[in-house]
Amino acid sequence: MVFRKLPGVSASGMGLRLSQKFVFLLFLSGLVTLCFGALFFLPDSVRLKRIFLSKNENPAVTVGSDNELSKKVPGDPEHLRAGLKGGEGANVKLKVSRKPSVTHGARTVERSVGSRAQDERSPARAQEPAARDERVTSAAHNGERASAYSYEAFKKCLLKPALGKNKGTPSDSETLQRREKVKEMMKFAWDNYKRYAWGQNELRPLTRNGHIGNMFGGLRGASIVDSLDTLYIMGLMEEYEEAKEWVQNNLNLISNGEASLFEVNIRYVGGLLSAYYLTGAEIFKQKVVELGEKLLPAFNTPTGIPRGVINLGSGTSWSWGWASAGSSILAEFGTLHLEFLHLSQLSGNPLFTEKVMNIRKLLNKIEKPHGLYPNFLSPVSGNWVQHHVSIGGLGDSFYEYLIKSYLMSDKTDQEAKKMYYSAMEAIETNLVQKSPGGLTYVAEWRGGILDHKMGHLACFSGGMIGIGADDGPTEQRQHYLDLAAEITHTCHESYSRSATKLGPEAFRFDAGAEATATRLSDRYYILRPEVIESYMYMWRLTHDPKYRQWGWEAVEALEKHCRVDAGFSGIRDVYASTVSHDNMQQSFFLSETLKYLYLLFSDDDLLPLEDWVFNTEAHPLPVIRKTCLQEHGNPLV
Numbered sequence: 001m002v003f004r005k006l007p008g009v010s011a012s013g014m015g016l017r018l019s020q021k022f023v024f025l026l027f028l029s030g031l032v033t034l035c036f037g038a039l040f041f042l043p044d045s046v047r048l049k050r051i052f053l054s055k056n057e058n059p060a061v062t063v064g065s066d067n068e069l070s071k072k073v074p075g076d077p078e079h080l081r082a083g084l085k086g087g088e089g090a091n092v093k094l095k096v097s098r099k100p101s102v103t104h105g106a107r108t109v110e111r112s113v114g115s116r117a118q119d120e121r122s123p124a125r126a127q128e129p130a131a132r133d134e135r136v137t138s139a140a141h142n143g144e145r146a147s148a149y150s151y152e153a154f155k156k157c158l159l160k161p162a163l164g165k166n167k168g169t170p171s172d173s174e175t176l177q178r179r180e181k182v183k184e185m186m187k188f189a190w191d192n193y194k195r196y197a198w199g200q201n202e203l204r205p206l207t208r209n210g211h212i213g214n215m216f217g218g219l220r221g222a223s224i225v226d227s228l229d230t231l232y233i234m235g236l237m238e239e240y241e242e243a244k245e246w247v248q249n250n251l252n253l254i255s256n257g258e259a260s261l262f263e264v265n266i267r268y269v270g271g272l273l274s275a276y277y278l279t280g281a282e283i284f285k286q287k288v289v290e291l292g293e294k295l296l297p298a299f300n301t302p303t304g305i306p307r308g309v310i311n312l313g314s315g316t317s318w319s320w321g322w323a324s325a326g327s328s329i330l331a332e333f334g335t336l337h338l339e340f341l342h343l344s345q346l347s348g349n350p351l352f353t354e355k356v357m358n359i360r361k362l363l364n365k366i367e368k369p370h371g372l373y374p375n376f377l378s379p380v381s382g383n384w385v386q387h388h389v390s391i392g393g394l395g396d397s398f399y400e401y402l403i404k405s406y407l408m409s410d411k412t413d414q415e416a417k418k419m420y421y422s423a424m425e426a427i428e429t430n431l432v433q434k435s436p437g438g439l440t441y442v443a444e445w446r447g448g449i450l451d452h453k454m455g456h457l458a459c460f461s462g463g464m465i466g467i468g469a470d471d472g473p474t475e476q477r478q479h480y481l482d483l484a485a486e487i488t489h490t491c492h493e494s495y496s497r498s499a500t501k502l503g504p505e506a507f508r509f510d511a512g513a514e515a516t517a518t519r520l521s522d523r524y525y526i527l528r529p530e531v532i533e534s535y536m537y538m539w540r541l542t543h544d545p546k547y548r549q550w551g552w553e554a555v556e557a558l559e560k561h562c563r564v565d566a567g568f569s570g571i572r573d574v575y576a577s578t579v580s581h582d583n584m585q586q587s588f589f590l591s592e593t594l595k596y597l598y599l600l601f602s603d604d605d606l607l608p609l610e611d612w613v614f615n616t617e618a619h620p621l622p623v624i625r626k627t628c629l630q631e632h633g634n635p636l637v
């Protein structure tokens with residue numbers, strides 16, 4: 001009908017002259033191109049975009065879009081960002097994106113990983129052959145050189161015995177009693193896990209069953225691997241032996257599941273490495289090297305920046321569905337360095353070190369807005385994807401691993417040192433704030449705009465800044481120690497201002513708030529360690545008794561509100577005097593929270609900081625003294 005009205009249109013059915021047909025077709029094809037092009041500008045959550053664009057592609061690496069995450073995810077974007085140090089943050093996000101009202105957050109990767117559409121994975125699959133080759137090479141390499149590492153030689157290079165003169169037993173009776181209490185909590189958490197969830201990843205203490213999830217790619221026994229070193233240093237030897245036996249007989253690494261590279265690295269690789277270094281049991285070394293090799297294909301990207309998710313069987317990797325434009329997360333790819341250096345050390349295979357040094361090189365070279373490191377980077381182009389900066393979830397452990405890389409290198413890694421102190425300078429200039437009530441906090445930064453919020457995760461920074469204080473520029477040392485103390489104080493305030501004396505997932509400093517959560521969705525506590533972690537470091541650095549006192553307050557609160565009949569559980573609202581439990585005993589409670597508490601009430605010679613650095617899951621890794629190791633017959637890698 002319309003055609004008939006147009007000039008030049010004949011009354012016949014075909015209706016158009018040749019030139020008009022050509023113009024019309026040109027117009028049509030232009031329209032189609034325009035529509036398709038428009039897809040690129042839609043936010044990521046738009047279904048069409050997800051159908052047409054694979055997460056592994058990098059359609060438009062845009063630097064500087066602010067707060068993209070909040071546009072992308074239905075539900076509360078705050079909760080999404082509440083992520084944990086690194087990948088775990090991802091988990092919270094995923095959960096919320098599907099169920100905004102759920103308040104316990106750590107185990108959420110599972111659903112979205114499992115439900116990812118096949119077509120999203122295909123580009124990464126194209127890289128499989130190379131990935132396989134790499135693993136073969138690595139395995140062969142390892143086979144040739146694995147036996148070269150001598151545990152005895154390693155021990156000679158420690159300055160002090162790992163467990164101290166007397167296993168860190170404190171001389172005063174009150175501290176000893178407190179330490180015994182923490183040990184009892186560990187035994188209680190362990191016994192219940194053993195009784196109701198043995199071999200599964202975590203305990204659900206209310207329903208008295210196990211939780212597997214798929215954050216670990218089909219690997220099992222996360223609580224066992226995460227607990228090995230805690231059991232050992234607490235002298236729970238029977239429990240340690242049963243854990244070791246499980247690793248020997250049941251830790252099956254032939255898995256075809258989809259795992260978070262970050263989580264497997266910090267919990268399994270970290271846990272096994274520590275267990276090996278503390279005990280010398282070969283089984284841990286054997287398992288950890290085998291597992292490390294399964295992670296290598298994740299680095300098989302155009303830049304060598306690994307993707308966040310990997311299938312441990314096929315080696316296929318891809319980016320988190322929620323991460324902007326198929327990007328990788330700073331706290332995930334920036335939290336591999338410590339473990340991978342040790343993997344090279346133990347296996348004699350330099351590939352592990354090469355992979356993380358390549359990440360370091362890229363991050364060192366890339367231009368940084370105001371000297372800050374944004375949280376999202378494209379593994380394809382190597383450019384930042386958006387300018388969200390945080391020392392909490394998504395960014396946190398990257399900074400932690402810079403200073404710890406320096407310390408773990410026996411203070412020889414000058415590049416890590418330089419990057420850490422420059423990052424600290426930028427953080428202080430741009431993010432560190434003082435509240436009207438005088439509390440020091442580290443805000444988040446979104447393309448130049450400050451979000452006056454601190455996540456529980458960001459509270460690890462008190463400890464981090466503390467351990468970095470001594471090696472900073474001379475005139476800054478006292479300042480860094482003071483800053484560490486102020487941040488730790490603020491985090492303590494976030495605990496003491498709640499009804500339960502436990503801290504919320506995130507607290508704010510705006511609209512009249514001072515270290516309190518203003519949103520319902522930020523009020524939960526999932527047995528996280530970061531505040532207690534900072535107490536432990538600050539105690540070691542200053543011996544100010546208030547840190548032990550604050551640690552004890554946390555023990556009392558955990559006992560009162562989180563201990564249930566069959567284990568420990570997170571709670572949904574730290575401000576409610578009648579608590580509601582989330583039914584999850586996180587593996588990091590055994591690995592970190594209880595370990596840091598135990599160390600807080602021990603003498604400093606239990607895992608002395610001159611010899612050990614803790615990975616971000618609190619697994620102690622020894623300082624690598626290359627010359628000494630070499631002198632004692634261990635090869636330089």
Ligand code: DMJ
Pocket residue numbers: 084085086088266397457528529530588592616617
């Ligand atoms: C732990 O798995 C690690 O500390 C990680 O770095 C962040 N999240 C949890 C604890 O909150």
